[in-house]
Amino acid sequence: MSTTQLHIAVIGSGGAAMACALKAVERGARVTLIERGIIGGTCVNIGCIPSKIMIRAAHIAHLRANSPFDSGISAAVPSIQRGRLLAQQQARVDELRHAKYEGILESTPDIKLLRGEARFKDGHTLIVLLSDSSEREVSFDRCLVASGASAAIPSIFGLKDTPYWTSTEALVSPAIPPRLAVIGSSVVALELAQAFARLGSKVTILARHTLFLREDPSIGAAVTDAFHAEGIAVLTDTQASKISYAHGEFVLKIPNGELRADRLLVATGRSPNTLSMELDKAEVTLNQQGNIMVDNRMRSSAPDIYAAGDCTDQPQFVYVAAAAGTRAAINMTGGDAALDLTAMPAVVFTDPQVATVGMSEAEAHEKDIKTISRTLPLDNVPRALANFDTRGFIKLVAEAGSLRILGVQAVTADAGEIIQTAAIAIRSHMTVHDLADQLFPYLTMVEGLKLCAQTFTKDVKQLSCCAG
Secondary structure, eight states: OOTTSOEEEEEOOSHHHHHHHHHHHHTTOEEEEEESSOTTHHHHHHSHHHHHHHHHHHHHHHHHHOOTTTTTSOOOOOOOOHHHHHHHHHHHHHHHHIIIIIHHHHTOTTEEEEEEEEEEEETTEEEEEETTSOEEEEEOSEEEEOOOEEEOOOOOBTGGGSOOBOHHHHHTOSSOOSEEEEEOOSHHHHHHHHHHHHTTOEEEEEOSSSTTTTSOHHHHHHHHHHHHHTTOEEETTOOOSEEEEETTEEEEEETTEEEEESEEEEOSOEEESOGGGOGGGGTOOBOTTSOBOOOTTOBOSSTTEEEOSTTBSSOOOHHHHHHHHHHHHHHHTTOOOOOOOTTOOEEEOSSSEEEEEEOOHHHHHHTTOOEEEEEEEGGGOHHHHHHTOOOSEEEEEEETTTOBEEEEEEEETTHHHHHHHHHHHHHTTOBHHHHHTSOOOSSOTTHHHHHHHHTTTSOGGGSOTTOO
C-alpha cells in the first residue's frame, strides 16, 4: 500500500461496509476494515439468508400438507427433521459468507482487516480495542460507519429475566417448539411466525395495534386473514404487561388473561449499534433513536465521516445499505453520487408476500397530493385463478388529474417479483395509461399490474383473457 493513498476506515463488514470498501479500492484508496464480530454482518449470517432458507423450507412443508390441489394429489403432513434442515441452512450461510465476504477480503490486498471494537478519539482518529485487550490507534482521511443494528427489546416487566428469543436465536433453534408466542407485528415477527407455524408450532402473535400498522390498512387485514386461515392466532391491540418463565414455560399476562408458550420470540424492531463508539467525540449527530443522521450522499454532520446501513436513519434493507455504501465510497474519493429512495421497493416474505413501492394514499395525502386509486382483487388475475390461489390484491395509487403512478401495494404470491416492475414504472414517471398499454406475458402474476392499471378506465371483468 502506498502511504500517499487516501486512507478510508470502515467500521463493520456487512453489506454497506463491503460495498464501500470495494468501491473505494476500485477508485484508488486503501481501506482498513474494522470488525468486532463475525465477518459479513447481519444479512448473510443471522438475517436475510438464513431466514429465507427457513421460510422456503416451511413453504415446502406447507405445500406437502396443504394445497388447492389436494383433491387430486394426495397430501400428507411431513416429518420435520429440524436438525437436518438447520445443518443445510448453516452450510449455505457458511458458503455465502466465504464466497461474498471472507474470500473477497483475502483476495483484495488494499483492504486490511482489523479485528476489534472501534470508538472515536476525534474526527480523524479511531481507537480499536483488539481481542488481546490492547488498543491501536487508526488515523484516517475519511471514515464510513456501517456498524449495523441489533434487536430492540421492549420494556415489559419480567422479560429480561426470561430466556426469550430474538430472531438470531430463533433461526438456529435446534427444535420446533410446540407452542410459540410472538411479540411483534411487522416484517421479522410475521415472517418467522408463519415459518414456525408451518413447521409445526402452534403460534400466537401479539400485535400492539394491527399487523403492518404503518402500511395501507388493507395489507394488515389481508395478512391477518391469511394467517387465520392457517390456524395462526393474531391478537391485535394486545400487549403483555408481565412475562415470567418457570419449568420450561413462558406465561404472558395479557388483558383478557394469560398466554402460555414453550418459547417466546421478541421481534419489535432493531436499534442502531452506535452507543459504544463515542461518536460525539467526532461531532457526529444522532437522532433520538441513536441512528446516525445522513444526507442523500451519506454524509454525517462531521465533514469526513460518512455512514450507511442499519445504523443510519435510512430504511433498514440490505440493498439500500449496499447502494449507500457504494455511493459513500464515490463521495469519499472525490465523486458525487446521491441515493434516490423515491422508488424503493420493499418485500415481506410471508405467504402471500407483501410488496410495496412509492407512496400509499395516506403518504400522498400527507404531502397534499390528491390521489385516485384502484384495488384489483386477485380473482381478476388469470395466473391466480390457474393457481387456485386468489388471496390478496394489487393496489395502484395515482396522482389525480395526471394519473401519474405514485405507488403500488401488493399482497400476492410472488409479490416480490412483481414489485420491481412497479418501481421502474414509478421511476420512469409512467401514468396508468402507459402501464396499461405495455405488453405483459400471460399467464404471469405481474400481469396483475396491467389489469389494475386498466381498471382506471375499464371493467376488467368484461375483458377476454390477455385482452390488450
